[in-house]
Each structure stands twice: as structure tokens, then as C-alpha cells.
Amino acid sequence: xxxxxxxxxxxxxxxxxxxxxxxxxxxxxxxxxxxxxxxxxxxxxxxxxxxxxxxxxxxxxxxxxxxxxxxxxxxxxxxxxxxxxxxxxxxxxxxxxxxxxxxxxxxxxxxxxxxxxxxxxxxxxxxxxxxxxxxxxxxxxxxxxxxxxxxxxxxxxxxxxxxxxxxxxxxxxxxxxxxxxxxxxxxxxxxxxxxx
Amino acid sequence: xxxxxxxxxxxxxxxxxxxxxxxxxxxxxxxxxxxxxxxxxxxxxxxxxxxxxxxxxxxxxxxxxxxxxxxxxxxxxxxxxxxxxxxxxxxxxxxxxxxxxxxxxxxxxxxxxxxxxxxxxxxxxxxxxxxxxxxxxxxxxxxxxxxxxxxxxxxxxxxxxxxxxxxxxxxxxxxxxxxxxxxxxxxxxxxxxxxxxxxxxxxxxxxxxxxxxxxxxxxxxxxxxxxxxxxxxxxxxxxxxxxxxxxxxxxxxxxxxxxxxxxxxxxxxxxxxxxxxxxxxxxxxxxxxxxxxxxxxxxxxxxxxxxxxxxxxxxxxxxxxxxxxxxxxxxxxxxxxxxxxxxxxxxxxxxxxxxxxxxxxxxxxxxxxxxxxxxxxxxxxxxxxxxxxxxxxxxxxxxxxxxxxxxxxxxxxxxxxxxxxxxxxxxxxxxxxxxxxxxxxxxxxxxxxxxxxxxxxxxxxxxxxxxxxxxxxxxxxxxxxxxxxxxxxxxxxxxxxxxxxxxxxxxxxxxxxxxxxxxxxxxxxxxxxxxxxxxxxxxxxxxxxxxxxxxxx
Numbered sequence: 001x002x003x004x005x006x007x008x009x010x011x012x013x014x015x016x017x018x019x020x021x022x023x024x025x026x027x028x029x030x031x032x033x034x035x036x037x038x039x040x041x042x043x044x045x046x047x048x049x050x051x052x053x054x055x056x057x058x059x060x061x062x063x064x065x066x067x068x069x070x071x072x073x074x075x076x077x078x079x080x081x082x083x084x085x086x087x088x089x090x091x092x093x094x095x096x097x098x099x100x101x102x103x104x105x106x107x108x109x110x111x112x113x114x115x116x117x118x119x120x121x122x123x124x125x126x127x128x129x130x131x132x133x134x135x136x137x138x139x140x141x142x143x144x145x146x147x148x149x150x151x152x153x154x155x156x157x158x159x160x161x162x163x164x165x166x167x168x169x170x171x172x173x174x175x176x177x178x179x180x181x182x183x184x185x186x187x188x189x190x191x192x193x194x195x196x
Numbered sequence: 197x198x199x200x201x202x203x204x205x206x207x208x209x210x211x212x213x214x215x216x217x218x219x220x221x222x223x224x225x226x227x228x229x230x231x232x233x234x235x236x237x238x239x240x241x242x243x244x245x246x247x248x249x250x251x252x253x254x255x256x257x258x259x260x261x262x263x264x265x266x267x268x269x270x271x272x273x274x275x276x277x278x279x280x281x282x283x284x285x286x287x288x289x290x291x292x293x294x295x296x297x298x299x300x301x302x303x304x305x306x307x308x309x310x311x312x313x314x315x316x317x318x319x320x321x322x323x324x325x326x327x328x329x330x331x332x333x334x335x336x337x338x339x340x341x342x343x344x345x346x347x348x349x350x351x352x353x354x355x356x357x358x359x360x361x362x363x364x365x366x367x368x369x370x371x372x373x374x375x376x377x378x379x380x381x382x383x384x385x386x387x388x389x390x391x392x393x394x395x396x397x398x399x400x401x402x403x404x405x406x407x408x409x410x411x412x413x414x415x416x417x418x419x420x421x422x423x424x425x426x427x428x429x430x431x432x433x434x435x436x437x438x439x440x441x442x443x444x445x446x447x448x449x450x451x452x453x454x455x456x457x458x459x460x461x462x463x464x465x466x467x468x469x470x471x472x473x474x475x476x477x478x479x480x481x482x483x484x485x486x487x488x489x490x491x492x493x494x495x496x497x498x499x500x501x502x503x504x505x506x507x508x509x510x511x512x513x514x515x516x517x518x519x520x521x522x523x524x525x526x527x528x529x530x531x532x533x534x535x536x537x538x539x540x541x542x543x544x545x546x547x548x549x550x551x552x553x554x555x556x557x558x559x560x561x562x563x564x565x566x567x568x569x570x571x572x573x574x575x576x577x578x579x580x581x582x583x584x585x586x587x588x589x590x591x592x593x594x595x596x597x598x599x600x601x602x603x604x605x606x607x608x609x610x611x612x613x614x615x616x617x618x619x620x621x622x623x624x625x626x627x628x629x630x631x632x633x634x635x636x637x638x639x640x641x642x643x644x645x646x647x648x649x650x651x652x653x654x655x656x657x658x659x660x661x662x663x664x665x666x667x668x669x670x671x672x673x674x675x676x677x678x679x680x681x682x683x684x685x686x687x688x689x690x691x692x693x694x695x696x697x698x699x700x701x702x703x704x705x706x707x708x709x710x711x712x713x714x715x716x717x718x719x720x721x722x723x724x725x726x727x728x729x730x731x732x733x734x735x736x737x738x739x740x741x742x743x744x745x746x747x748x749x
Contacts, residue, residue, distance in 0.1 A: 014392070017387050023304060026382050027379055030417045038421055048442045050442040128435050131429075131443075
């Protein structure tokens with residue numbers, strides 16, 4: 001069809017929010033609701049296990065890995081800022097640092113689980129605490145892994161020089177997800193290692 | 197404008213046509229696939245309902261075994277919510293929202309296709325259970341835990357075999373599809389509007405899909421979370437809902453209804469959108485109280501998040517819990533009432549055309565009002581203690597889902613079928629469909645309240661003769677058959693009109709929103725030139741350049 005009669009004469013600047021950003025915020029909202037339910041279940045079941053062990057008997061606070069994960073929020077932010085300014089190699093370096101911090105965090109979780117399962121004999125079947133602990137920490141860890149896969153894809157492109165300054169918004173949208181994963185860990189950390 | 201005819205796609209190779217549909221990312225094709233898929237399941241769930249109504253028509257019937265009856269009501273409920281109502285509404289939303297806001301597609305076309313196929317896979321998994329959960333498992337060939345699957349019925353001890361696994365996987369997969377669709381709706385509506393289409397000028401249908409999308413994001417996710425927990429319990433020996441290990445079965449109820457109640461609004465809000473588009477066009481007046489309508493929709497969205505435990509009055513809660521959920525539930529009536537008055541005020545003084553879409557909308561107004569009133573009655577905790585889990589509840593929510601949602605879906609079919617196919621549905625068969633369906637609906641569900649009041653519990657596969665329930669059940673069953681005949685007429689009407697219906701043209705209803713500015717059916721790219729709008733009724737402005745709407749808004 002022709003647009004006769006449907007054009008406004010002087011087009012004022014027509015600006016809409018970026019669809020990628022809106023989409024990512026929507027995904028984060030949905031993921032938050034999933035985490036909210038798991039956190040609610042964890043809190044509701046604190047102290048309700050009818051057999052041991054209790055959290056304080058076996059959990060060690062993973063402070064180094066946690067600080068590393070939170071630090072990766074800063075490195076990814078600086079990486080995207082560097083990309084926007086056209087400094088692609090600084091971007092690649094900081095992006096790699098983010099990836100390394102994330103991988104270190106997952107490694108620490110793996111070691112923690114290995115210790116709990118093989119040294120303490122504490123599994124998801126042991127008691128209510130085991131069920132809620134592995135479910136909540138595992139849900140978060142699976143999100144970290146998905147984030148790491150996405151970061152790795154960008155890293156590979158960056159190594160081949162395919163990530164250019166005009167891609168900074170896409171990288172920023174991905175960084176929103178990474179920030180979300182880090183913020184969720186603040187809550188999970190407080191609930192799992194603080195409250196119990 | 198828009199008069200040049202678009203040549204039909206030349207269909208030479210049937211395989212190419214199949215491939216085109218399987219691989220499509222076009223929002224219109226995906227929308228139609230959603231709708232066709234949902235219609236198939238509508239027929240399936242209808243057959244399940246008829247079988248149950250035959251069993252319940254008289255006392256001490258032996259038409260169905262108790263086991264089969266349990267499977268049928270579980271499949272009927274699960275299918276109805278997840279594989280009929282949601283996909284059909286996603287289908288209309290998918291088809292119409294981009295056209296209405298002047299966009300060429302959804303924000304994420306590939307995500308859109310992914311979401312549809314996930315939903316489709318969910319439905320196939322549910323019915324896969326009928327075939328695969330069979331003889332070897334020795335424990336039921338279909339899920340039989342009820343559509344809300346209360347723990348501990350779903351635990352391995354009470355649900356051996358794999359039928360419950362199929363059920364939970366099916367909802368998990370379909371839930372992922374729904375979340376993807378919701379992300380797409382919100383991003384499309386916020387980020388893809390054509391020039392001049394401010395939020396205040398968006399068609400109400402788009403507004404309501406925006407609210408629906410937001411609601412899906414925060415309500416389907418808890419269901420997904422609960423399904424993950426159930427899977428952890430069933431597959432790897434977790435204890436979330438295991439009372440032997442200190443777990444709580446009431447927690448499942450909370451998690452399920454945190455999803456389950458807002459889900460009703462996920463379904464009814466797009467239907468409010470249908471009514472808000474159809475009633476003005478057939479009353480020849482602009483929508484009355486557009487801002488109030490938007491505010492009421494957003495209000496319902498928020499309030500609906502805080503009412504879930506009214507499904508649990510009979511479980512027993514502290515009096516503060518009861519009082520809170522009684523009051524929040526009653527508050528829902530306020531924005532809903534605003535909507536009903538807005539539609540009535542739109543009709544008031546209008547030049548009403550009683551075409552089939554409008555007839556379905558008018559019936560909706562009356563029926564939805566009654567459904568709301570029995571809902572308020574059930575929100576009163578002591579009344580609920582008396583009637584919870586009775587046929588009164590069954591009658592109430594079918595009044596919402598059939599009398600409210602399904603009636604507006606039929607209205608939407610009669611209104612937008614011409615846009616989707618280029619052919620009008622037959623008005624003559626449409627009127628038959630409408631009147632038969634109204635009669636059948638009222639026979640079934642008006643009279644279903646009475647055995648509920650007399651104490652008939654839901655989900656019983658039969659009952660004794662001397663309870664005084666027989667006549668009412670017989671009337672309900674006769675009504676179900678009348679509804680089935682009406683639906684067969686509707687199916688016939690669609691097939692017949694698709695080939696032989698009158699040509700629709702661009703704008704058969706003399707309507708005002710952008711989808712009617714495109715040819716019927718619209719070309720792949722929707723708009724040759726992306727339009728720009730200046731008011732809520734862009735087509736009115738074109739048809740009446742001497743008196744455009746934007747002078748008054």
C-alpha cells in the first residue's frame with residue numbers, strides 16, 4: 001500500500017528502546033522469578049531437616065571465588081566501555097579476564113561439591129538441606145556456565161578480530177546477563193552461607 | 197490505497213510448502229500455526245469433556261473406569277490451559293500485534309519460531325504419555341494426578357511409571373516456550389512501534405498483550421521452578437515435597453498457585469483486548485475511557501500477583517492469611533468492574549451492528565459478569581470452606597474460561613478470520629454457531645452450580661442415585677452435546693468459508709486499526725511503506741481527513 005495520508009509532515013525524532021535491551025531485561029525478570037522460588041524454598045526449609053548434617057557443620061564460605069565473581073562484573077563493564085571507545089585489544093583482554101574469573105568461580109564450586117560429596121558423603125539425597133542447597137547453588141552455577149559459554153563465543157570472535165566497536169551494544173546486553181548472575185550470587189551467598 | 201491485489205503464492209511442490217511452514221520465522225505464519233495447533237487440541241479436550249459428561253450423566257454409570265476418568269480430567273485441564281488457551285492467544289497476539297503497531301515482524305523472529313516449537317513439543321510430550329507411558333510402566337498410560345498435581349500424589353511412591361514425568365516435562369518445555377513468547381511480545385510492543393504510535397495511541401489489544409507478556413514472565417517462571425523441583429524429587433531423590441524427610445506438600449500448592457492464579461489473567465487479559473477492539477467497531481464509536489482501560493488492565497496485572505492462596509482456603513491458613521487473600525481477591529473486582537462499565541459505555545448510544553463477533557462479545561459481557569460474581573462469592577473464606585472442591589467451583593471457572601475466554605476467542609475468529617484468509621466466515625452458520633453455543637453453554641454450566649451447592653465434589657467418577665444430583669448432571673451433559681454440535685458447525689464454517697467464503701477485501705468491518713490497512717491476507721512484509729500514525733484510530737483519520745481524530749486527542 002502507499003502511505004498516503006499516513007505520513008506526518010515534519011517527523012520529530014522517533015526513538016524507541018533497544019529491543020535487545022528490553023528482551024534481556026524481560027529474560028532477567030523471568031529468571032529472577034525462578035530464583036525467587038528456589039530461594040523461598042531454601043529459606044522455608046532452613047532448620048527443617050530431620051537428619052544431619054546441618055549447614056554450619058560442613059559448609060566453608062567460598063569467599064575468594066565469590067569476590068572473584070563479583071570482580072568480573074567490573075571487568076566486563078570496563079571491557080564494554082573500552083570497546084565503545086574503539087580499544088578492541090583492551091576489550092579482548094578484559095573480556096578474557098572476565099571469562100577467567102567466571103571459570104575460577106565454577107572451578108571453586110566444583111571443588112566444593114567434590115569435597116562435600118566424596119569427603120563428607122553429603123548429597124542431594126541426604127536431607128532437606130542437601131536438596132535445597134544443591135538445587136539453589138546448582139541453579140546458579142548452571143547460569144554461570146551458560147554465561148561462560150556466551151562469553152566464550154564472543155571471545156572467539158574477538159580473537160579473530162571480528163568484534164568491532166559497533167558491536168558494543170550487543171556486548172553490553174550480554175553483560176547485563178552477567179551482572180544479573182553476579183547479583184543473584186550476592187543473594188544466594190547471603191542466604192546459603194550467611195543465614196544458615 | 198492498499199487496493200492492488202497481491203498474487204497468491206504459487207504452490208507447486210507440496211514438500212516446499214511444508215518446508216516453508218516448518219522453517220518460517222514470519223509472525224503471521226507462526227501465529228496461524230499456534231492457532232491451528234490449539235484448535236486441534238481444543239477438539240481433543242472437547243472429546244475428553246464429552247466422555248466425562250457421558251459418564252456423569254446418570255448415577256452409578258460404568259461407561260468409564262475410575263482410572264480412565266482420572267486420566268481424562270487431568271488431560272482435559274492440562275490441555276485446556278497450556279495447549280489450547282495459551283497457544284490460541286499467543287497465536288492471535290503474534291498475528292495481530294505487529295500489524296496493529298505498524299511493524300514488519302516481531303522483535304525476535306527466530307526466538308518466535310523457537311517458542312512455538314517448544315510449546316508444540318510440550319503438547320506432543322503430554323500426549324506422548326498416552327502412547328509411551330503405557331503397558332511397560334504398569335501404572336497408567338496418561339497423567340492422572342489432576343491438572344494442579346498436588347504433592348504427594350506426584351511422588352514416586354504414588355505415581356510409579358512415567359506418566360507424571362511426561363506431565364512435568366511437558367509443562368517445563370511449554371513453559372520455556374511461553375517465556376520466550378512473552379519476551380518477544382514485550383520487546384515488540386516497546387521497541388517496534390511505527391512512527392507516532394506512542395503508548396497512549398496503541399490499540400488496546402497491544403496494551404493488553406504487553407501486560408499479558410509481563411505477567412507471563414513473572415508467573416510461568418515459578419511454575420518452571422516448581423517443575424524443576426518436582427523433577428529433582430522424582431529423578432534424583434530430592435526431598436522438596438517429601439514429607440518423610442520433613443518436606444512440605446503445602447509448598448507445592450503455594451508454588452503452583454503463585455503461577456496458577458495469575459495464569460487466569462494471562463488468559464483473560466488478551467480476551468479483554470479482543471473485546472476492546474471489537475465492541476467499538478460494531479458500536480461505531482471510539483472506545484470509551486481508553487486511559488481507564490489501560491490503568492485497569494495494569495491494575496489487574498499487579499493485584500493478580502497477590503491473590504493466589506484463595507485457592508487454598510480449605511487447606512487451612514492463619515486468620516491473617518485468610519483475611520489478606522479474601523481482601524486482595526475482592527479488590528480484583530474493582531478494575532474488572534471498570535472494564536465492564538467502559539464496554540457498556542462504548543455501546544451506549546452507539547449504532548450497534550449485531551454481527552457474529554459482536555454477538556459473542558455481548559454474551560461475554562453478561563457471562564463474565566456472572567463468573568466474576570460467583571468468583572467474589574468464592575473469595576469469601578467461610579463460603580469457600582463450604583463449597584471448595586465442589587462442582588460449584590467447577591461451574592465457576594468454566595464460566596470464566598468458556599463463558600469469558602472461549603466466547604471472546606470465537607468473536608476474534610469471526611472478526612479476524614477475513615484478515616488472515618481473505619474470506620469472510622459465513623454469518624448464517626455463525627449465528628447458528630452462536631445461538632447453539634450460548635444455549636449449550638448455559639445448559640451445562642448454569643445448572644452445574646446446583647449439584648455443587650448440593651454437595652457434589654469435583655473429580656468423582658460417579659455418584660449414588662438418591663443424592664438429588666441426577667437431573668442437574670443430565671442437563672449439564674445434554675448441554676455439553678449441544679456445545680459440541682456448535683463447535684462442529686464452527687469447524688465446518690471455517691473449512692467451507694476458507695474455500696468458498698465471500699471475498700473480504702482489506703477492511704470488511706470498516707474498522708480503524710492498522711491491520712485493516714493491509715491486504716487480506718497481508719503480504720509477507722506487512723506494510724510496503726512503514727506507516728506513521730497521529731491518533732488512536734489511524735484508519736479513521738484516513739477515511740475522514742476533514743475530521744480526524746488527532747484534532748480531539
